[in-house]
Amino acid sequence: xxxxxxxxxxxxxxxxxxxxxxxxxxxxxxxxxxxxxxxxxxxxxxxxxxxxxxxxxxxxxxxxxxxxxxxxxxxxxxxxxxxxxxxxxxxxxxxxxxxxxxxxxxxxxxxxxxxxxxxxxxxxxxxxxxxxxxxxxxxxxxxxxxxxxxxxxxxxxxxxxxxxxxxxxxxxxxxxxxxxxxxxxxxxxxxxxxxxxxxxxxxxxxxxxxxxxxxxxxxxxxxxxxxxxxxxxxxxxxxxxxxxxxxxxxxxxxxxxxxxxxxxxxxxxxxxxxxxxxxxxxxxxxxxxxxxxxxxxxxxxxxxxxxxxxxxxxxxxxxxxxxxxxxxxxxxxxxxxxxxxxxxxxxxxxxxxxxxxxxxxxxxxxxxxxxxxxxxxxxxxxxxxxxxxxxxxxxxxx
Numbered sequence: 001x002x003x004x005x006x007x008x009x010x011x012x013x014x015x016x017x018x019x020x021x022x023x024x025x026x027x028x029x030x031x032x033x034x035x036x037x038x039x040x041x042x043x044x045x046x047x048x049x050x051x052x053x054x055x056x057x058x059x060x061x062x063x064x065x066x067x068x069x070x071x072x073x074x075x076x077x078x079x080x081x082x083x084x085x086x087x088x089x090x091x092x093x094x095x096x097x098x099x100x101x102x103x104x105x106x107x108x109x110x111x112x113x114x115x116x117x118x119x120x121x122x123x124x125x126x127x128x129x130x131x132x133x134x135x136x137x138x139x140x141x142x143x144x145x146x147x148x149x150x151x152x153x154x155x156x157x158x159x160x161x162x163x164x165x166x167x168x169x170x171x172x173x174x175x176x177x178x179x180x181x182x183x184x185x186x187x188x189x190x191x192x193x194x195x196x197x198x199x200x201x202x203x204x205x206x207x208x209x210x211x212x213x214x215x216x217x218x219x220x221x222x223x224x225x226x227x228x229x230x231x232x233x234x235x236x237x238x239x240x241x242x243x244x245x246x247x248x249x250x251x252x253x254x255x256x257x258x259x260x261x262x263x264x265x266x267x268x269x270x271x272x273x274x275x276x277x278x279x280x281x282x283x284x285x286x287x288x289x290x291x292x293x294x295x296x297x298x299x300x301x302x303x304x305x306x307x308x309x310x311x312x313x314x315x316x317x318x319x320x321x322x323x324x325x326x327x328x329x330x331x332x333x334x335x336x337x338x339x340x341x342x343x344x345x346x347x348x349x350x351x352x353x354x355x356x357x358x359x360x361x362x363x364x365x366x367x368x369x370x371x372x373x374x375x376x377x378x379x380x381x382x383x384x385x386x387x388x389x390x391x392x393x394x395x396x397x398x
Contacts, residue, residue: 009067017121049125063125067157068135069096069363073351080347092340096364130160134176136184141326145179147203170247170255188220191257210261226286340368357383
């Protein structure tokens, strides 16, 4: 993989993700031999992100986690390979995962094996678990970030994956991390959200809890004004552990974290978290109760187009939506498809462009785009020319 692949959540074939594959293969074999009933197999496969498609189908949708949206070109090629036999599209979800449809039951074990070989996993992509951790698309490369939040986010992902406690929660937990106060990951609409910041020069995060969308949307409330970078993982572990203990399991329709926050009240929930967190002698945090304003100013200039974009025949509005500045004079280029669904040939071409014109890394986004990272001024015009050439993008989005 590319030299920047250390920023990915998992290494190819590492035990943390491969052990889950082996466990699933054993469960599948027991089920096929009649040693495991359908109900127990259903729980196991859903925990592995394998969902039966709508009746009367006998095929599966497999949801592949891409933590904080980041994946390598090689990983995208592997996903495209598995979409090809059924001629089905790859679907980018609003939580940055990638779904494969029409997978035959007998092929699921081989699919998980090949995903693990390139550092991808489906574990905890379903069930009552900590789901895919969302990140803003420029996490780690944003020119306005106070520090690089990727290492902490990566640690967060690895901490929760496969944890016995977080695979038996009252309901799912959704976490998001934003690299700057633009908050492109919409952290206040998550169960738990963290926004990178600095306090007296020390890197850390503002933390929000209790957000959610759906039938009863809610904006998360500010829990902590500043959690040091080194303390974010134990701080969120504390919140998840409290949800595991206090979440109303019998009332499934009210078993999300926002309902526990509503039951305890904002100050009551904050006191509960503080007592549990402090009892473990973790690094101190600053709470919002002593902070006059939970939202800092946003002194960000509007996005400007790169000098090399001039004269390429692009609509300026279209270009501003697609060209995003990164650090060190590099640019990210967003690719958009209707509904977030792209064909296997389109996915393979995007992977080729990432290697040829970028640094070999791409990101999925919560708006269902695919972003190529690390595009230089020298390579930018060639990528734009390829992007505008049919048939992959026959016309730009509105």
